[in-house]
Amino acid sequence: AQSVTQPDIHITVSEGASLELRCNYSYGATPYLFWYVQSPGQGLQLLLKYFSGDTLVQGIKGFEAEFKRSQSSFNLRKPSVHWSDAAEYFCAVAGNAGKSTFGDGTTLTVKP
Amino acid sequence: EADIYQTPRYLVIGTGKKITLECSQTMGHDKMYWYQQDPGMELHLIHYSYGVNSTEKGDLSSESTVSRIRTEHFPLTLESARPSHTSQYLCASSELPGANTGELFFGEGSRLTVL
Numbered sequence: 001a002q003s004v005t006q007p008d009i010h011i012t013v014s015e016g017a018s019l020e021l022r023c024n025y026s027y028g029a030t031p032y033l034f035w036y037v038q039s040p041g042q043g044l045q046l047l048l049k050y051f052s053g054d055t056l057v058q059g060i061k062g063f064e065a066e067f068k069r070s071q072s073s074f075n076l077r078k079p080s081v082h083w084s085d086a087a088e089y090f091c092a093v094a095g096n097a098g099k100s101t102f103g104d105g106t107t108l109t110v111k112p
Numbered sequence: 113e114a115d116i117y118q119t120p121r122y123l124v125i126g127t128g129k130k131i132t133l134e135c136s137q138t139m140g141h142d143k144m145y146w147y148q149q150d151p152g153m154e155l156h157l158i159h160y161s162y163g164v165n166s167t168e169k170g171d172l173s174s175e176s177t178v179s180r181i182r183t184e185h186f187p188l189t190l191e192s193a194r195p196s197h198t199s200q201y202l203c204a205s206s207e208l209p210g211a212n213t214g215e216l217f218f219g220e221g222s223r224l225t226v227l
Contacts, residue, residue: 032214032215034214034215034216036216036218041220041221041223042220042221043118043202043204043218043219043220043221044155044202044204044216044218045218046215046216046217049215088153090153090155092216094214094215095214099157099160099214100157100214100216102154102155104152104153104154105153105154105155107153
């Protein structure tokens with residue numbers, strides 16, 4: 001069975017500081033991996049995805065993520081956080097039949 | 113930009129009422145999903161569909177039902193709402209025919225409150 005773990009429930013960073021959100025997955029084959037962002041009262045929006053090839057993927061809003069098979073990780077990074085990045089972030093893995101399993105999410109707070 | 117719409121966005125109703133949450137997408141996607149999201153943020157898959165006349169139960173048991181009579185439409189119905197059904201319901205779709213990427217496109221959600 002596939003699963004996703006986001007170890008950090010809540011992260012606070014100062015505006016302009018760098019950010020890393022952790023994600024570990026469990027899946028028997030090569031996974032399809034995603035990061036989504038959710039603003040308050042909204043649905044989820046795709047930030048970036050990994051299917052194959054280059055293990056460093058670029059996404060929207062200046063985010064990137066690195067796939068590390070040996071660590072079963074897909075951590076999300078941003079070099080300089082903006083106040084508008086405050087939101088909930090979800091890591092997900094898609095397996096057979098396209099069903100996605102989500103992590104529990106990480107709440108990002110940005111301090112001025 | 114994704115074209116998937118949910119109505120109503122917000123609904124407050126009394127116990128025992130029947131409600132239907134609408135979800136429509138204009139992308140021609142085969143697969144559609146309903147997720148339930150409680151205040152603790154976790155998303156739980158409650159229903160999914162691989163195409164017309166296909167419906168399956170998700171990972172989380174739900175008293176709701178769904179139908180898929182048309183490709184673009186995937187409504188969710190509660191025959192008799194209870195306070196325990198209070199939650200946010202997110203509809204999503206994925207995959208043009210022949211594709212298999214698993215990327216989900218979400219609607220903005222329907223927040224249901226049952227008094």
